[in-house]
Amino acid sequence: MKVLLVGGGGREHALAWKLAQSPRLGALVAAPGNPGIAAHADCAPVKDGAVDELVALARRERPDLVVVGPELPLALGLADRLRAAGMSVFGPSQAAARIESSKVFAKDLMARHGIPTAAFRVFTRAEAARAYCRELGAPVVVKADGLAAGKGAIVCASLDEADRAVALCLEDGAFGDAGRTVVVEEFMTGEEVSFFALSDGVSALPFGAAQDHKTVWDGDRGPNTGGMGAYSPAPVFDAAVQERAMAEIVRPTIAALAKEGCPYQGVLYVGLMITSAGPRVVEFNCRFGDPECQAILPRLDQDLLPVLEAVAAGRGLPASLAWRREASVCVVAASGGYPGPYDTGVAITGVEEAGRLAGVTVFHAGTARRDGVLVTAGGRVLGVQALGGDIAGAIARAYAALDRIAFPGMHARRDIGHRAVGRP
Ligand code: AMP
Ligand code: GLY
Secondary structure, three states: OEEEEEEOOHHHHHHHHHHOOOOOOOEEEEEEOOOOHHHOOEEOOOOOOOHHHHHHHHHHHOOOEEEEOOHHHHHOOHHHHHHHOOOOEEOOOHHHHHHHHOHHHHHHHHHHHOOOEOOEEEEOOHHHHHHHHHHHOOOEEEEEOOOOOOOOEEEEOOHHHHHHHHHHHHHOOOOHHHHOOEEEEEOOOOEEEEEEEEEEOOOEEEEEEEEEOOEEEOOOEEEEOOOOEEEEOOOOOOHHHHHHHHHHHHHHHHHHHHHOOOOOEEEEEEEEEEEOOEEEEEEEEOOOOOOHHHHHHHHEOOOOHHHHHHHHHOOOOOOOOOEOOOEEEEEEEEOOOOOOOOOOOOEOEOHHHHHOOOOEEEEEOOEEEEOOEEEEOOOEEEEEEEEEOOHHHHHHHHHHHHOOOEOOOOEOOOOOOHHHOOOO
């Protein structure tokens, strides 16, 4: 089989690495890929948002399957364009991808179908939004409707902060069109889990859960990032909670999307809050999490390719998947300054040495090769992943590997996975 993989981050490196282990893979083409992905694929220099060029590339390459990693091309309708050209695609249609690209769509869908989530209302006028913030009371959450590069959800500790968040979106236009409509919602307390489920449009299959560490500094302090590390499995998400999430959230959501004319084919990322009243939805995404994917895929104990193919073909999913018993941890090495402004083009050392350690895989996220030298090319540079007999063992291996890697300005959290140590 020939596969075209769209994307060029750590998530896509993990997908490429896993697909490359498939005996059924003939050729892998990645767009744009990265130096890590290049070990498994021919990389074509086409950006993930360049839909016309991606369609042209797919017409030239004639892949048997297209796997779309990031949300941007899905929100722009890449899957629809490829399917219209007769291709098999892992990734939802533009209409189904609204589950991520429009918070209003996602919240209204949940409200219509009784799917548990935070109480909310939708606003385009600041005055009304501020009044509802007062009705809910602080803490309260203000969210831009559209895609805002992970910065569109503002958790406000006070009503003053909420007023500023409302002004930022509706009066200052800080998120452009993405923030012209806002969702104001109830603040939920509990532990957060990223849960993944595959769907062929009709049925749904659990694909594991992970816990992400969103803030930049240890102890969950500092500004939010795309994710500084993840571990899997997540002890709080046991078999009973998973079954409840499937029954109360995932299956109803997949059924709702099908019923409303936009069947979902791909991976549904369910951001959950495990509250005292059970799992409730924080957000949906239309793709794998990054870095959750890098933590989960090494635990999959079977060929990924036929599973993605079944999703894309809409021809029924296997009843279950085989998972290794080991725990997995992925620690992100980030550029100095990230999530704020940062330098790129800085030389990286130690990646190969780290990757030779037992149980360790180093996934490239924001890297480039310049004159044969591996350099930084993004905020999140590498994801250092390790398997271990338990979570503590995986943590020890991941940090032993991370400590072999260096570049000027590099920073990483030192507490990835610690929350899970010693828990049943
Ligand atoms: P989102 O972009 O919707 O995932 O929100 C980003 C982060 O904000 C989440 O991962 C949560 O930590 C937090 N958050 C969003 N909505 C809520 C909520 N209703 N209650 C508590 N925390 C929230
Ligand atoms: N790690 C969070 C995300 O992928 O959205």
